Amino acid sequence: MTEVIGLSAFAHSDLPTAEVDRQQEVYDALADAVRGLVDATIRSTVPEERIRSVEERVRALTEELRAEQLPGPFGIHYNDEGRSWNWGNAVVGRRNAIAPPLELLERPGGGLRAEVELGAAYEGPPGLVHGGVTMLLLDHLMGEVGSDGHRRVTMTGTLTGRYAAPTPLGPVVLEGWIAREEGRKVFVEATLGTPDRVTVEAHGVFIIPSWA
Numbered sequence: 001m002t003e004v005i006g007l008s009a010f011a012h013s014d015l016p017t018a019e020v021d022r023q024q025e026v027y028d029a030l031a032d033a034v035r036g037l038v039d040a041t042i043r044s045t046v047p048e049e050r051i052r053s054v055e056e057r058v059r060a061l062t063e064e065l066r067a068e069q070l071p072g073p074f075g076i077h078y079n080d081e082g083r084s085w086n087w088g089n090a091v092v093g094r095r096n097a098i099a100p101p102l103e104l105l106e107r108p109g110g111g112l113r114a115e116v117e118l119g120a121a122y123e124g125p126p127g128l129v130h131g132g133v134t135m136l137l138l139d140h141l142m143g144e145v146g147s148d149g150h151r152r153v154t155m156t157g158t159l160t161g162r163y164a165a166p167t168p169l170g171p172v173v174l175e176g177w178i179a180r181e182e183g184r185k186v187f188v189e190a191t192l193g194t195p196d197r198v199t200v201e202a203h204g205v206f207i208i209p210s211w212a
Helices: 017-045 048-065 131-146
Strands: 002-005 008-012 075-077 112-118 155-163 169-183 185-193 198-205
Touching: 008 112, 131 155, 131 169, 131 185, 131 198
Parallel strands: 008 075
Antiparallel strands: 002 008, 112 169, 155 198, 169 185, 185 198
């Protein structure tokens, strides 16, 4: 059964958590392999004839996966044990090779933090992370912070970023916390940068929808 609420689709599943975890391991491995393929596609210098051979095999593998597939995007699934999974998400999706994926951890003092490696697939200016990618990651982190441990739904109202310095490709650290709340508005602040310095600061207002 799929329940449509606001702009999001939440699908109830009968899968027990143990089976969800097992499937996640399977798709984790596949998505990670595809991430490796993306990186290799960007940086490979093998001869052209080998590129064409790889292209044919990749297309064949893609068709093999398309033999059985969902009619649309993955959405968010949940079971009666309190487990939810959004494997198609562009930031944390375990089946999405576009996602780094971001692993969110509790931040000392409240909020969330994450450490992630951003390689060639996320390049903007030479050797640097694309500015849009940094805001994508911050937006997701801040939304998760605003949800207060998934206790409530929040949607991005406004998001403002200040680029203090370029962000080099490589290890990136994010932190976010709730600054204050006013009615249905949750004010969240966050930073992104290298392990040694903050390169991006963000301020956002996240709205608790009236239907939530």
